[in-house]
Amino acid sequence: MKKFAKIDKERLLLGIAAPVLAVVAAFVVTSLVLLATGKEPFQAFQIMASYGLKSDSQVYILNKATTYYLAGLAVAIGFRMNLFNIGVDGQYRLAAFFAAVVGGMVNLPGILEIPLIVIVSMLVGAMWAGIAGLLKVTRGVSEVIATIMLNSIATAIIAYLLQPGMLANLNSNTNSVQTTLLPKSGWFFTLTPNPAAGPIEGFIVVALLAGVGYWFVLSRTRFGFDLRTVGQSESAAEASGVNVKRMIVTSMLISGAVAGLVGMPALLNEAHQYSTEFPTGIGFTGIAVALLGRNHPVGIAIGALLWGFLDRTSNWLEFNGYDKEIVGVIQGVIVLSVVIAYEVVRRYGVGRQQRRVGEQLAAAARAQGQQQEVAA
Amino acid sequence: MHALVGENGAGKSTLMKILYGMQKPDEGTIAVDGEQVTFHDPGDAIARGIGMVHQHFMLADNLTVLENVVLGSEKLHGIGDRARAKILEISDAYGLGVRPDVLVEALGVADRQRVEILKVLYRGARTLILDEPTAVLVPQEVDALFDNLRGLKAEGLTVIFISHKLGEVLSVADEITVIRRGTTVGSADPASTSTKQLAELMVGSELPSPETRESTVTTVPMLRVEGLRLMAPDADGVDRTVLDDIGFTIHKGEVLGLAGVEGNGQAELVEAIIGMRDPDAGVITLDGADISHAPTRTRRESGIGYIPEDRHRHGLLLEAPLWENRILGHVTEKPNSRGALLDPAAARRDTERIVEAYDVRTPGIEVTAASLSGGNQQKLIVGREMSHHPKLLIAAHPTRGVDVGAQAQIWDQIREARREGLAVLLISADLDELIGLSDTLRVMYRGRLVADADPATITPEELGSAMTGASAGHLTHAGGESARLSGGLSGGLSGGEDR
Structure with a gap:
């Protein structure tokens, strides 16, 4: 048993090695960029660290990370299937928009209002992603292309419907266009352990539950095993009895449903309406976060927190005379490094394990040979 | 003609890859014509007159034989009539019977193999390496191939022949080297060695036979x-x-x-x-x-139990641990799952049992399937399928x-x-x-x-x-004659039922 434990520990080390390597590489590259622009890098990192650890920053980071985590999960479900759902972005925006419209139209007690909004959002997200899944299995359209197109279509649909007289109203004070404000019963709860730092959005609980659900379904259920099997080898999955086409559609539906949750913190906890100011581009952040977290529920959480941290500190950097774009550089380099480091570490791990297995078996064979010689 | 024999995984292919410059040796030297050489890539090997005929043919189906042969060596004799003349010259000299203007897709396996051999000769090879050339051929084609190889030998070319089919090796080789677990374990003179002796040298023990003794066929x-x-x-x-x-x-x-x-x-x-x-x-x-x-x-x-032809494509998840591979294909069955939930503990225990009972050589069940040798992967698959x-x-x-x-x-x-x-x-x-x-x-x-x-x-x-x-x-067995037709064409086809 000892041997197995050792190999397991190694796998864990190798698993952590890739993201750590990536973050370190990102900091090195960023330092070089800062030096090239004539700024002192270590001071910048120090500013980021001290500001990022303040209590109000911590709350801000947690709230941001909640959204990023859900986006990361949505993308990761696709990744585990070898599907690249670039469309999380369009899915969550369209989903949140329709959820906001439906939520604004009815006024139910919270126990019904909130589930209604969330379910509408998940259904719309699932439907939008499902189109890409259906196109892939019936017409062989790459889900990458389909979801990129669907993102644009979602943008256009929202722009068309988000007009006064369509499904939105004009606010004459701010001159912005928005859906009807949700009734109070549709506002999600917040946690305020430290009033000075501001409220923590209650949707963090939903995000955590989603993370646990993701882990449980993938690693503890038959369905999850089938899903992972398709991701690892479509041909082996088919031979083992998985209906690959159905699985592609199902996993796109699930990915889209989780994408439907991405806009919920902003809708239920922050704005309570969909307006032209509704956050965009989170789907793409989700891709970066899922890559960084290696599709692991805990890894994605770390990635989401890191992204929240970088978001928070970029403004403060600007305040201190640095270019806030430097944070964009860090984020970009982290993603690139993760992809590279992941592959390097994976290859190293596979090669190393093959060698070790070979060595152990050879050693066992030698030991046996010696025994035979002694016996003879 | 030198034959290299050894069981699968003994290192034959690795050795050949080194000779052809596809892989670098850690130690040791290679000498061609008494001159020590180092190959960095197949190009170096070709320049030294070494050519390789791979087990899996590397031909473009939609091109003609001529086009396939000149592909990549257009500089030698052009791509037109000069090349065609050269191909016919080589083909005639060694009795390969290659028709330069036929599409490769129209050719059978044996003809394709002759095109591969011609391709190598066209590039000026004096030493030919053939990796398991008979694996894809039926016995009659094997004989024809051996005639071709004898022709090459008669013209002064060297042929290195890799195989694990001992009968063939003994009939065609002038010298035999046996390798086992990556080292030379001996050489043999085909004139004075029997198949059995060679096999024992190859595996270090006696050769098994697939023969089945008594019939167990029922009428159900x-x-x-x-x-x-x-x-x-x-x-x-x-x-x-x-x-x-x-x-x-x-x-x-x-x-x-x-x-x-x-x-x-x-x-x-x-x-x-x-x-x-x-x-x-x-x-x-x-x-x-x-x-x-x-x-x-x-x-x-x-x-239905299924031992697939291509275990990497259809039988295993290479990057998953052995116990997950034990679940593959039987995820809905005990001990792998209970209801909709997996039962990893039971699957692990049962994997331990399979590893033990089917002698899968592995340090543990958490290693990936890719880290096992082909034979051990196959034993795991057989164990898995039989377990249900x-x-x-x-x-x-x-x-x-x-x-x-x-x-x-x-x-x-x-x-x-x-x-x-x-x-x-x-x-x-x-x-x-x-x-x-x-x-x-x-x-x-x-x-x-x-x-x-x-x-x-x-x-x-x-x-x-x-x-x-x-x-x-x-x-029916016709005592030396080849098989002959007996009964109607369809008469034999439905024979299964009337046993």
């Missing part, structure tokens, strides 16, 4: 296939019939062996039975239940790429399960294995079952001639 049909037809699009997208009017019955306790040159529909037949392809016509009945269009999972659950007590086992090349020790084990397991009433559909390119294990033999040619034979009397040569389409119907 387990798998019945009737009028099965399957269309599939070819490379140009045109639908072609790949299986036509296939009919046979396998009874409990019977091993039905299917002979045929690869690509004549065996793979498609297997996929139709396991449910990966949906037949266009015909009925497949398993143990009385019609499964013609049932999904793969249902078929698996109702008792199948009613029907589809064994496609069950011992391909497996060392001799594991081969004997797999044969034993098939035999034992057969005694307990298992029906087996056996597909193999190894005719000795096929004849030795089967109770009934069928020959497949161009998507049809064209002949049947009694494994007790048939010889590999006779079977081989039916595999090339040269004979059909019921094959």
